[in-house]
Amino acid sequence: MTSELLNTLVDKALQRRIPERSEALALLGDSEPLIDVVAAGARVRREFFGARVKLNTIVNMKSGLCPEDCGYCSQRLGSAAEVLKYSWIAPEKAAEVAGDAVRAGAKRVCLVASGRGPGERDLGRIENTIAAIKSEHPRVEICVCLGLLADGQAERLAAAGAHAYSHNLNTAEARYADICSTHTFTDRVDTLGRASTAGLSPCSGAIFGMGESDDDIVDVALALRELNPDSVPVNFLIPFEGTPLGDRWDLTPERCLRILALFRFYFPDVEVRLAGGREIHLRGLQSTALHLANSIFLGDYLTSEGQPGADDRQMIIDAGFTIEGVDEQTLPAARHDLVAIRRRGAGTALPSNA
Template identity: 35%
Template sequence: MTAAPHQDTALDRRDPEAAILTAAREQVLERGEGLSEKQVLEILRLDDDQLPGLLALAHEVRMRWCGPEVEVEGIVSVKTGGCPEDCHFCSQSGRFPTPVRSAWLDIPGLVKAAAETADTGATEFCIVAAVRGPDARLLSQVRDGINAIRESGNDIQIACSLGMLTQEQVDELVEMGVHRYNHNLETARSHFPNVVTTHSWEERWDTLRMVSEAGMEVCSGGIVGMGETDEQRAEFAVQLAELDPHEVPMNFLIPQPGTPYEKYEVIEGKDALRTVAAFRLALPRTMLRFAGGRELTLGDLGAEQGMLGGVNAIIVGNYLTNLGRPASQDLEMLSGLKMPIKALSETL
């Protein structure tokens, strides 16, 4: 869908905020060029009365450069809890007194979860583990799980999120048939030491570089609302653009009991929507996925606004340690918005 060119008006010249959107329209919608860090910051600082126009522009950009289809994904944890890292947002860290305890999912459970995900119409199934990086036992479990899923006749695409990798492990996952790897950068490089101290932002970046060079699709995003500034959100958006990921999951902090962030306030829905739209304008051709925390931050109406404000992918069902909306609700929402679900044949 191509929008009609937007003509500069006297109003735009009098109103700096309107001028920001006019410039973004010409650069991103018409030329397909993502915004710079300075420009993203300007978008993040737009007044609330500019939000409807911003969301409308983000939706036009999504439709122009990504199309109307929505990719639907389900996720499951094969190894939950007991992680040695200190990611301050995460209830699965073994360093914090959270209610989550270490557990493994068996192969029949993994096959069942994949089948249930496929039954929703999802084309993507992501196997997740709470670890610094995979050991031999975990990789063997993943291999056996993928083989069992295939032997069951389920041809859903398999993604993995297993922490930081070595080159040998990257090669092993490619050989298993994993086509997409998720490893979130989580936040801007400048803010990362405030969020995690047991490993570095650069270590995560190195894993993503190896994944990309091996030919797997790169999935990397983060969490909004961890005490970062607007400047750091803008920094994060352009750092992700530099990575050129296939997919960017947009999570919103759910303050978890027992973690250092348990008393953080949930960000306001309008700020969440403004951030999603800003990321769309920084990443016009990237799949932008609604992920954890959208139910708490946005609610039902906000989720629809996000889908009309730049988002073109969604996780359905539950998350790793948090309940999501029933998959049927999200599928009904997409149907009501007349957004087709991306077919499996289009992603193979």
């Protein structure tokens, strides 16, 4: 019999209400059997997304030599990780890589470049790359991830045909300085705000396995809720040798699944994406994670290799799911919880919220 806690979490999620902190912490603990936790999260996932799995792919436009010092990143300042290092690839090459993934089933192409943020020439390169991809695949979603954005840059990306902008919060604000000193949590929130204001779909998630506590996990989930993202990538730390977090192997498959379940309850009708590190940390339970996440990355990541795309597609089919087509809508059509009718301020007897 499903427990009172899990029934409560499911009922809240189906009404698009979030868990109480105490409920979230209990879910991350071991009081509820893992199979029951997954089954409860799966009820919510199927209500809003059915049996569909959305495929996404990454094109690493510029690799390594980043001036930022994010401790989890193999491209960081001072990294001794032996990853690929190269300057910008040509738009035509990026379009070729993207095209291979689209033909393999990818619905979204994520264009990513290392660095603090884009310069004028960088934006031009991305604009040309979007045009090259769209000329062959006009219906594919283009997501861009270039770091911190300055005034007007998000608007240029939107005008060029970008669909989304990705910029992860990564961890809770209270411990952000523990993993990065060259920019702040607030800088990241500001960039997501710029992207949203420009009409780009906000994509933001987190990385787990960096020594965070259960409270930290809840805190970053709440911070992400404030951003109202359309997609939330859930990454599990890939511990590269030569980085400050290269010796952290804290995660178990069960821990990963409980985190994914928590994010499904916090983001019931939002695209929850199973992202970096899934092969390493979920191992034989990757297909189980599909009962919680409705989206995955296909192929390789920024600086590490993923499992073969054919294996991913077979895993999806074997688990009883179907690959989402380009003509299908990912997010549920109705999100009435986001519409708050004004009942205060002008025209009422109540004060405004200014």
